[in-house]
Amino acid sequence: MRLIIIMAQTISIFTTLFVFLVTYCLFCTVRSHLQIVPGTTYDELYSSAIDSYNEENWENTIFFMENAIREFKFYRVKLTECRVHCQNLSLIVVPEEDEALSELKFFQGIFKKAACLKTCKSAKLGNRAERISEEATMKFLTLMPYSYLQFAYYKQKKYYDAQCAAYTYLRANPDDEVMKNNLDYYYNVYGAENETLVDLEERLHQKYYLEGNSAHEVSNYTGVIEHFEEALKFYWWAYDECRALCEGQYDSREFLDLYESIAGHYAYNLHCKEHCNTTLATIGGEVIPNYLASHYHYLQYAYYKLGKIQEAVDCAATYILLKPDDEVMRNNMAFYEEALGVSKYKIRIRPRAQAYWDRCQLEKEVLDFAKKYFWEEIEEDKVVLQDYGDAEPIDPNEVRLKDGVVLDDKSGDEEDDDDDEEEDMMSKRGDMGSVFELGQDDMGVENQGKDLTVEESGNIENNDEDDGIMDDVGGKEEEGDNDDGNDDDDDDYEEEEEEEEKDEEEEEKDEEEEDEEEEEGDGEDFYDYPEEDLDDDDDYFEPERPEISLKMEARRKKMEEEKKRENDEGDSKEDGDDENLKFYEKFKTTSEMVKEEEFQKRLRKKDEPRFPRGPSKKEKYEEDLVKLYNSAPNFDMVKKMASETSRVPYPSLAGIELHRSPQQLMGLNRVAVDGMASPQECDTLIRLLHEEAIYGDGYEGRTDPHTPHEKYEGITVKDAVEAAAGNRVPLYYPATFIYLAERSRAFVQRFFGLSTHLYFSYTHLVCRETKPGAPLNRTDFSHPIHADNCIIDHKRNICHKMLPAFTWRDWSSVLYLNDGFEGGNFMFANFDNTSQVEVEPTCGRLVAFAGEELHAVRPVLEGQRCALAMWYTLDPLYQELDMFQSLEKIESILKLVQRKEAEQKLEEQELQQQEGGHLEL
Numbered sequence: 001m002r003l004i005i006i007m008a009q010t011i012s013i014f015t016t017l018f019v020f021l022v023t024y025c026l027f028c029t030v031r032s033h034l035q036i037v038p039g040t041t042y043d044e045l046y047s048s049a050i051d052s053y054n055e056e057n058w059e060n061t062i063f064f065m066e067n068a069i070r071e072f073k074f075y076r077v078k079l080t081e082c083r084v085h086c087q088n089l090s091l092i093v094v095p096e097e098d099e100a101l102s103e104l105k106f107f108q109g110i111f112k113k114a115a116c117l118k119t120c121k122s123a124k125l126g127n128r129a130e131r132i133s134e135e136a137t138m139k140f141l142t143l144m145p146y147s148y149l150q151f152a153y154y155k156q157k158k159y160y161d162a163q164c165a166a167y168t169y170l171r172a173n174p175d176d177e178v179m180k181n182n183l184d185y186y187y188n189v190y191g192a193e194n195e196t197l198v199d200l201e202e203r204l205h206q207k208y209y210l211e212g213n214s215a216h217e218v219s220n221y222t223g224v225i226e227h228f229e230e231a232l233k234f235y236w237w238a239y240d241e242c243r244a245l246c247e248g249q250y251d252s253r254e255f256l257d258l259y260e261s262i263a264g265h266y267a268y269n270l271h272c273k274e275h276c277n278t279t280l281a282t283i284g285g286e287v288i289p290n291y292l293a294s295h296y297h298y299l300q301y302a303y304y305k306l307g308k309i310q311e312a313v314d315c316a317a318t319y320i321l322l323k324p325d326d327e328v329m330r331n332n333m334a335f336y337e338e339a340l341g342v343s344k345y346k347i348r349i350r351p352r353a354q355a356y357w358d359r360c361q362l363e364k365e366v367l368d369f370a371k372k373y374f375w376e377e378i379e380e381d382k383v384v385l386q387d388y389g390d391a392e393p394i395d396p397n398e399v400r401l402k403d404g405v406v407l408d409d410k411s412g413d414e415e416d417d418d419d420d421e422e423e424d425m426m427s428k429r430g431d432m433g434s435v436f437e438l439g440q441d442d443m444g445v446e447n448q449g450k451d452l453t454v455e456e457s458g459n460i461e462n463n464d465e466d467d468g469i470m471d472d473v474g475g476k477e478e479e480g481d482n483d484d485g486n487d488d489d490d491d492d493y494e495e496e497e498e499e500e501e502k503d504e505e506e507e508e509k510d511e512e513e514e515d516e517e518e519e520e521g522d523g524e525d526f527y528d529y530p531e532e533d534l535d536d537d538d539d540y541f542e543p544e545r546p547e548i549s550l551k552m553e554a555r556r557k558k559m560e561e562e563k564k565r566e567n568d569e570g571d572s573k574e575d576g577d578d579e580n581l582k583f584y585e586k587f588k589t590t591s592e593m594v595k596e597e598e599f600q601k602r603l604r605k606k607d608e609p610r611f612p613r614g615p616s617k618k619e620k621y622e623e624d625l626v627k628l629y630n631s632a633p634n635f636d637m638v639k640k641m642a643s644e645t646s647r648v649p650y651p652s653l654a655g656i657e658l659h660r661s662p663q664q665l666m667g668l669n670r671v672a673v674d675g676m677a678s679p680q681e682c683d684t685l686i687r688l689l690h691e692e693a694i695y696g697d698g699y700e701g702r703t704d705p706h707t708p709h710e711k712y713e714g715i716t717v718k719d720a721v722e723a724a725a726g727n728r729v730p731l732y733y734p735a736t737f738i739y740l741a742e743r744s745r746a747f748v749q750r751f752f753g754l755s756t757h758l759y760f761s762y763t764h765l766v767c768r769e770t771k772p773g774a775p776l777n778r779t780d781f782s783h784p785i786h787a788d789n790c791i792i793d794h795k796r797n798i799c800h801k802m803l804p805a806f807t808w809r810d811w812s813s814v815l816y817l818n819d820g821f822e823g824g825n826f827m828f829a830n831f832d833n834t835s836q837v838e839v840e841p842t843c844g845r846l847v848a849f850a851g852e853e854l855h856a857v858r859p860v861l862e863g864q865r866c867a868l869a870m871w872y873t874l875d876p877l878y879q880e881l882d883m884f885q886s887l888e889k890i891e892s893i894l895k896l897v898q899r900k901e902a903e904q905k906l907e908e909q910e911l912q913q914q915e916g917g918h919l920e921l
């Protein structure tokens with residue numbers, strides 16, 4: 001019996017196991033194609049995501065990209081852990097009499113750290129590090145994965161996720177127009193408020209910082225303390241991480257001696273670490289001035305408000321350590337000392353801040369020495385340092401800076417910042433010296449400073465909310481950028497030296513004093529802050545409320561934007577006819593590859609409040625187009641276009657002749673052809689330019705985008721269509737624009753045998769001419785040597801495909817519209833800036849080439865040179881929506897024209913029939 005029971009039990013166990021295994025295996029097969037081998041790098045996952053993206057497999061795109069992001073974070077956390085852990089191994093060497101022996105011991109310590117790192121990394125990361133490319137890392141630092149993710153989410157109808165991903169990407173790349181449009185689109189159609197969106201890359205220290213800020217705004221001081229204390233904790237963590245990630249590779253690109261190469265790597269590492277403050281202080285693409293120090297400012301005020309004077313004094317002292325020149329805080333400190341009798345309190349600087357400060361000082365000295373005597377910061381180091389060294393997402397401004405293309409403006413800014421920091425640094429040193437000096441006197445002794453009366457105190461309270469004070473504080477903060485006082489500038493080094501020596505002596509003295517104080521010590525957690533004797537006659541004010549209100553600023557900006565939007569809408573309402581057009585435009589510009597269905601859905605959705613009793617939506621839409629069509633004075637030309645309907649989306653390439661072959665132009669990805677435009681078409685575009693072009697248009701309004709000696713007037717396709725819609729130019733002007741652009745695009749696609757669709761990325765009609773008074777013997781270029789999708793590295797003869805270059809612009813072409821000017825040749829160039837081969841512009845000539853090709857435009861010395869410049873992309877994500885929409889609009893108009901003609905014909909026939917009938921009678 002028992003045997004039977006046991007057998008039954010065994011069978012039932014096996015059955016359960018079997019069922020379980022079958023289910024499990026079924027599950028396996030469903031999921032198997034989406035499984036990741038442990039140890040796969042973020043680089044590899046990213047590639048898989050991109051492959052899936054290209055195959056339009058959105059589910060897999062999401063799966064791989066999400067995992068790539070996860071893996072990227074994991075990798076960096078583990079790397080940081082190892083570096084921080086091994087850094088802490090002792091390097092202290094007991095000096096030997098023989099210098100060489102001391103050195104050996106020192107390096108033995110370094111070897112220990114290296115061994116520690118190797119073991120740690122291999123335990124935590126396997127061999128990942130060897131398989132990660134710099135290019136991929138760069139993409140993660142600029143949050144590129146989110147731009148793919150948002151689209152994949154959108155395709156999978158995960159609209160909220162799409163919105164968050166777009167929002168996240170934009171926080172790091174706030175100037176990205178495509179993504180702005182997408183976010184607008186998601187907002188308009190799926191409608192999650194921006195406030196509810198989550199920045200998927202939000203840093204905790206920034207989150208708490210912003211929350212602390214909000215608490216401050218509503219005078220919730222307990223909240224301020226909670227959030228800012230938390231923010232500081234995370235700040236220090238992120239700061240350590242950022243520094244640790246600086247300890248990566250270094251490519252000196254030179255043959256160096258032993259000491260030179262060790263020192264070069266070390267200097268590079270210090271230089272990278274110097275940037276960590278700025279990186280951490282970057283929120284939503286903007287650097288918050290005085291970021292670290294302001295934590296202590298807020299805290300000081302909140303503690304004071306809650307009557308925790310000791311803590312307030314500590315924070316004030318810490319703030320002064322970081323910003324010694326800050327008058328507001330000096331006044332606050334004086335107030336604590338005078339009005340509250342600080343002798344009751346011991347002034348203590350927060351230890352973490354003090355340690356940070358001390359290290360910054362020393363690092364700066366060491367780096368200054370390196371810079372002065374042997375280490376030259378090469379331009380590219382900036383790139384590598386900031387791209388790969390920083391733990392936090394890169395601020396697009398920094399990216400721009402490091403890439404060198406916009407180096408002119410941006411590096412200027414940087415230098416200014418550095419100067420500020422330098423000043424700050426010098427004053428800090430001086431001031432700290434004097435603070436310590438003054439601190440010797442007994443704080444209990446009556447000071448010369450005036451006591452604060454109750455009335456005065458009341459006044460000050462009122463000042464709290466006063467704009468004047470707010471500006472004052474804000475202004476100061478803008479002056480000093482970072483808190484570390486480090487900088488790249490070594491010009492003043494010699495002048496500083498003497499001063500530094502003096503300061504050092506003073507500091508030594510101070511240290512002795514500090515030591516004495518510490519012995520009395522009443523708090524292990526804090527460094528003692530030597531007490532200050534205030535010997536000037538200033539009034540001392542109650543602590544001032546920090547008015548660096550980020551939220552307030554954000555709200556103000558938002559209100560301004562809203563107002564602007566309202567105004568715009570108001571304008572268009574007045575302008576009844578244009579309203580629908582504008583609406584139509586707006587609605588279309590927010591779309592990315594919008595299918596007709598979605599298009600109609602949105603149209604309905606947006607229409608409802610606007611056309612409550614009007615004709616049906618579809619009719620209304622067509623009515624608008626009829627209006628548009630009727631508004632074109634040159635009716636004949638529209639009809640002509642209509643009769644050539646087939647040319648618009650699929651233009652014929654007949655009549656195009658080779659001007660220069662790829663071989664003649666010395667590059668397989670280059671060609672020049674004639675006959676792309678007829679003389680009449682060239683003339684049309686030139687007239688469009690003369691009638692509608694705007695100074696600097698197409699160059700983000702920059703009037704001298706390439707040389708100050710030339711004037712650039714341009715117009716984009718969208719403006720051209722708008723000009724026609726506004727009845728300022730005939731409709732066939734933009735129609736010609738689009739037609740020629742499309743014909744050029746189709747040619748490039750076919751000539752270079754591209755197997756996937758080539759999209760417009762940007763199109764721009766532009767005329768350039770010499771400004772009156774420009775030197776006759778100019779040697780500059782009308783457009784300096786450049787490549788359209790990468791950044792030239794003249795030292796290494798390569799072109800880096802990285803931001804801020806338009807890396808997605810795979811192919812370019814320029815259609816020339818005229819000749820008869822002097823200069824202005826198009827030129828293919830060598831890396832050494834010499835000319836390779838030139839093409840002379842003339843009406844209908846098109847030069848086409850790959851985005852990596854180096855090229856330039858010779859100066860236009862006399863007359864005006866007009867051209868239609870076009871950039872194309874293979875990535876649909878970057879396609880030019882304006883072109884796509886304008887094309888659609890033109891197509892619709894053409895259809896209408898045909899329909900109207902058909903109707904007209906019908907009417908005529910009916911009339912004829914009637915007339916015929918009548919005659920018969």
Ligand SMILES: O=C(O)CCC(=O)C(=O)O
Pocket residue numbers: 783788814825826855856857867869
């Ligand atoms: O106008 C030309 O010939 C070339 C212009 C160009 O290279 C550019 O705008 O990127």
Ligand SMILES: [Fe+2]
Pocket residue numbers: 786787788812855
């Ligand atoms: Fe170009």
